[in-house]
Amino acid sequence: MPFRCIDDRSSLAVIRNPADVMRLAQANTYYYTYHVPGTSWPTPIIPDATCDPGSVCAEEPGAECLVVAKTTNPVTSDFQVVYKYQSCEDPSTQHVCMYPGACPPTFFLMTGGCFKIVEISGGGGVEEALAACDSVNSSLAFPEYERVLQKLARRLREEVGETHSAVLSAQADAVMALNNVRGDWTQGGLYNPLAEVTDKATGPDPYYALSVPVSPESPYFLTSFPLTRNNFTHVVCQHPGPISCEDPPVAGDNMWMDWDNSTKPGAFIVYRCYPGYFVNGNISWTEQGTTCLGQMGGWTAVSILNCTAIDVCNASSLPSWPEVVTEVSENHQTLNGSINFTCLDNMATIQNISVQVINCINQTDPAVPYAYLPPPEPCNRCIGIPEVTNADTDWTETATYLVNTTVTATCNVSHLFNFTTDLLTLACTALGWDTLPPCYPACVADPPAVVGNLERDNITDNSVGVTIGYRCLPLMFFPPTPDQPTPVSEATVTCQSNLTWASSVTNLTCGKLCLKPPPPAPEGAISDWNNITSNVGTEVNLTCTDGMKFSDRSVAITVTCEDDGNWTTIDPTLLICRREAIPPPSLLPGMTFTVSWAGTTGGSNGSTNTTGSTSLTGPFWEGMELTYHCPNNTMSPDGETQVTLTYNGTTWSSLDLVCLSVCSSAPPVATGFLSNNYTGLGVEGLVVGYWCREFSAFPDNITNIVTECVGGSWTLTNITDCIQRKSRRDYMNIAPPPPLPPKFISSDD
Structure with a gap:
């Protein structure tokens, strides 16, 4: 506390040369001195002293007091005197006092303090008093002792003109720093006024002036006054x-300090709200201030109210369009708040602006100080080229297209908007250009015409992939083709990707068909049918090959698809190709014949069965088998009744069948000791032998006899059984049997 020298009725020391420091100071300790910035008394820098390296070497804000120290020179190790500028309120810095004290010129020393009565030019209040003291590089006086007040009262009387011959015309009041505005007489420990002083300060206001009454016999007194009093003529200054x-108080929210960084008494700071912000939300209050009153209480405002934004613009006055996207910023109704009016894609204002930004501004009109500007315009202009797929429009870049104007779209070649048109108009609407359906690829040519026995679906579409149904009338069909050999009565015509019509059948002409195939060519024959054509009137030729003929001896037969849808009916037995054979051997008298074919049985297959005739009627064919039959009741000697003749391609096999009459019954049966050689045959001239078994003989001692088939009966119809003999000797006396006749058929028994 540099002012405590006053307690010893001394002042801070005036350092006039380095020797003062070398003699008084402790090493490496800094001391406050009487060297005060802003005045040339005493000398502002210690003579022959150097600035401490790395320190502040000139007065600047926050470093206004000059301090000195005795330090060791790092080169010579001798003591040296250094100085620097630093804060005037550093508690670690010591002070050097001198007695008697020293005062600047025009100041008088009083109990260690330097005082001066200064007139306030034109009168004024506390701020003018502070300015008056600042003009003499001092501050308001703060007397701490009653004796100082007494001496100051005498000086005040002298200053206002009181002499031995004249008295004051009115009470004189001089401003001082004595106050307890913060509830503390010490100004935060800076002063220490005695009770003999503070007991005199009993007024209603916290500030006190030194007052001397008109009468010189009346003692001085302290007058309380409010900070607003502004009729003082004198001030007591102290140096x-x-x-x-x-x-000073820090700036609050949303404001800036209009300040020159001065903290001297009388300094004034304006706290200005940012545009659009207002003190405590009061639209009529945009700034607040504070003044440095020094010992009179510091800054007049110890806290600053925040600036806040409030709604100042009226959004309800703005137009609203459903087709315009409105985006508001946060707190858009506050100053500098903004609203974006964004047109839809491909839309703009008549000035070709797609995004309009309007701001809440402070305008010059006092009636409406805040408004959204510039006013928004409607989005009523279509921009960009109207797009229609597969089409061109008559849109031009130089024209302006407002809502309700139109352009014409024309489809590309082989494209349509719909089944009937390739031309449409599209309008500029509030939402942009109309959206037209795309022009689709189409078969613009007519599909195949309907002629004859044909009918067709109604045509409602001709786009790619669409099909149209075609149908023949009942019992009618489309002609078969190699690609479509199966007859059909329904077909489709399709619009292809190359934009032409294509039919599912080759010929869209309906007619009657033979649905079944013609008779196939038999083995050995060929057919000239193409396996496809079956229209009514189609002829198919069946032709035998390799010299063969059909059963009617023709080489070729023609069948036709008739009007009734059937092929010409042909006897199946006719459709056989064979080689014709030469006539077979003639029939013997009484013979008959039948015809068969190798590997088959059946009828004549074109040949005539003739019975009881000696001539045969053809034709006769290779592969034909002719069976010659004996007349009834006849057979060959070996029992055969028929013989089959075959043709080998050159000649018939021989006819070696002899038909003989047969006995109608079997010969007598051999019983007992009798045996025979009958085999079951009984043809004319056949001889059957009978013989007795061993040790037996007929009654006439004959051991064998014969019977012959003659004229349909046996010559012997009754044969006696053999008789058994008693001894071998009897048997040996039996005469030998007669020899067998030439026609006798022997037996192996």
Whole structure:
């Protein structure tokens, strides 16, 4: 506390040369001195002293007091005197006092303090008093002792003109720093006024002036006054003294400080709200201030109200369009708030603006100080080229297209908007250009015409992939083709990707068909049918090959698809190709014949069965088998009744069948000791032998006899059984049997 020298009725020391420091100071300790910035008394820099390296070497804000120290020279190891500028309120810095004290010129020393009565030019209040003291590089006086007040009262009388011959015309009041506005007489420990002083300060206001009454016999007194009083004519100044306020209140939200960084008494700071912000939300209050009163209480405002934004623009006055996208910023009704009016894609204002930004601004019209500007315009202009797929329009770049204007779209070649048109108009609407359906690829040519026995679906579409049904009338069909050999009565015509019509059948002409195939060519024959054509009237030729003929001896037969849808009916037995054979051997008298074919049985297959005739009627064919039959009741000697003749391609096999009459019954049966050689045959001239078994003989001792088939009966119809003999000797006396006749058929028995 540099002012405590006053307690010893001394002042801070005036350092006139380095020897003062070398003699008084402790090493490496800094001391406050009476060297005060802003005045040339005493010398502002210690003579023959150097600035401490790395320190502040000139006065600047926050470093206004000059301090000195005795330090060791790092080169010579001798002591040296250094100085620097630093804060005037550093508690670690010591002070050097001198007695008697020293005062600047025009100041008088009083109990260690330097005082001066200064007139306030034109009168004024506390701020003018502070300015008056600042003009003499001092601050308001703060007397701490009653004796100082007494001496100051005498000086005040002298200053206002009181002499031995004249008295004051009115009470004189001089401003001082004595106050307890913060509830503390010490100004935060800076002063220490005695009770003999503070007991005199009993007024209703916290500030006190030194007053001397008109009568010189009347004692001085202290007059309380409010900070608003502004009729003072004098002020009591003290040197040195506090020359600045502490740091001012910090700026609140949304404001800036209009300040020159001065903290001297009388310094004034304006706290200005940012545009669109208002003190405590009051639209009529945009700034607040504070003044440095020094010892009179520091800054007049110890706290600053925040600036807040409030709604100042009226959004209800803005137009609203459903087709315009409105985007508002946060707090858009506050100053500088914004609203974006964004047109839909491909839309703009008549000025060709797609995004309009309007702001809440402070305009010059006092009646409406805040408004959204510029006013928005409607999005009524279509921009960009109207797009229609597979089409061109008569849109031009130089024209302006407003809502309800139109352009014409024309489809590309072989494209349509719909089944009937390739031309449409599209309008500029509030939502942009109309959206037209795309022009689709189409078969613009007519599909195949309907002629004859044909009918067709109604045509409602001709786009790619669409099909049209075609149908023949009942019992009618489309002609078969190699690609479509099966007859059909229904077909489709399709619009292809190459934009032409294509039919599912080759010929869209309906007619009657033979649905079944013609008779196939038999083995050995060929057919000239193409396996496809079956229209009514189609002829198919069946032709035998390799010299063969049909059963009617023709080489070729023609069948035709008739009007009734059937092929010409042909006897199946006719459709056989064979080689014709030469006539077979003639029939013997009484013979008959039948015809068969190798590997088959059946009828004549074109040949005539003739019975009881000696001539045969053809034709006769290779592969034919002719069976010659004996007349009834006849057979060959070996029992055969028929013989089959075959043709080998050159000649018939021989006819070696002899038909003989047969006995109608079997010969007599051999019983007992009798045996025979009958085999079951009984043809004319056949001889059957009978013989007795061993040790037996007929009654006439004959052992064998014969019977012959003659004229349809046996010559012997009754044969006696053999008789058994008693001894071998009897048997040996039996005469030998007669020899067998030539026609006798022997037996192996």
